[in-house]
Amino acid sequence: MKTLLSTIVMTLLLAPAFVDAQFNLLENFFSTGALAPRSVATFPVDVLWETDTFIPTNYRGKALPVPGSIVRMVALTPTQNSDSLLFEWEITDSTSPSAAPELAGQGKNVFSFVTNAVQNTFTHSVSVFVSNSRTGETVRKELPIPVVRPELYLYPTGDGRATGRTVVQDSARPDSVYNIQAVPFYFTVSDISSLLFSWRVGGTRVATPESDNLFTLRVGPTSFEQQESIEVVSMNPKGRGIIDESASARLQLYIRP
DSSP states (O other), X not given: OHHHHHHHHHHHHHOGGGHHHHHHHHHHHHHHSOOOOOOOOOSOOEEEEEEOOOOOTTOOSOOOXXXXXXXXXXXXXTTSOGGGSEEEEEEOXXXXXXXXXXXXXXXXXXXXXXXXXXXXSEEEEXXXXXXXXXXXXXXXXXXXXXXXXXXXXXXXXXXXXXXXOOOSEEEEOSSEEEEEEEEEESOSSSSGGGSEEEEEETTEEEOOOTTOOEEEEEEOOOSSOEEEEEEEXXXXXXXXXXXXXXXXXXXXXEEOO
């Protein structure tokens, strides 16, 4: 024992680059009485995912899945050849039908699944085990995948207004034109033209093309302050989930002389 400790201490003094390895060796010796090194995964694994929902082209955030969306995941192993590794993908939340992996096999670093289609919001938990059979190393990665509802936001446009500013209340002058745009997020469509829009002013349906996400309100003359509510509902008639794929937004407009 004394000889072993002296040898390891001398190694630490002479070769500091191996400090971590020597401490692991000591820990293993005192706990098991053996000097066999532990199998520790050393290769990096990065897991990326994407979904097929709509986001505006100028939006810098990430598209999020809604009920019934398709999520595609890929495990990247920058220091290893993925074709020689074993991948096991598991959905470990309550939607998984069994404890068995949803996908397993050599080189299977891409995995796709359909999100929960019966709940408004949900969080999937997806794990991937990446194993190197030659070295015995295994890396496990787990990611939460949030499932959300589609969203809709209103943006004033025209008349020198700055675009990109969503509003829930705004003001307009009497005898003017007020333009507003409805911008959808997270619908399972490739472009806005696949959605239907329904506009209401003061609770009354306004006759507009159903494919039109732009709305113009002509404000009449008035000598005192008034309020007007503008509401819009957007719907995907071909939504994949059991729950209706729709969203709504409302704006309170103050007309001030």
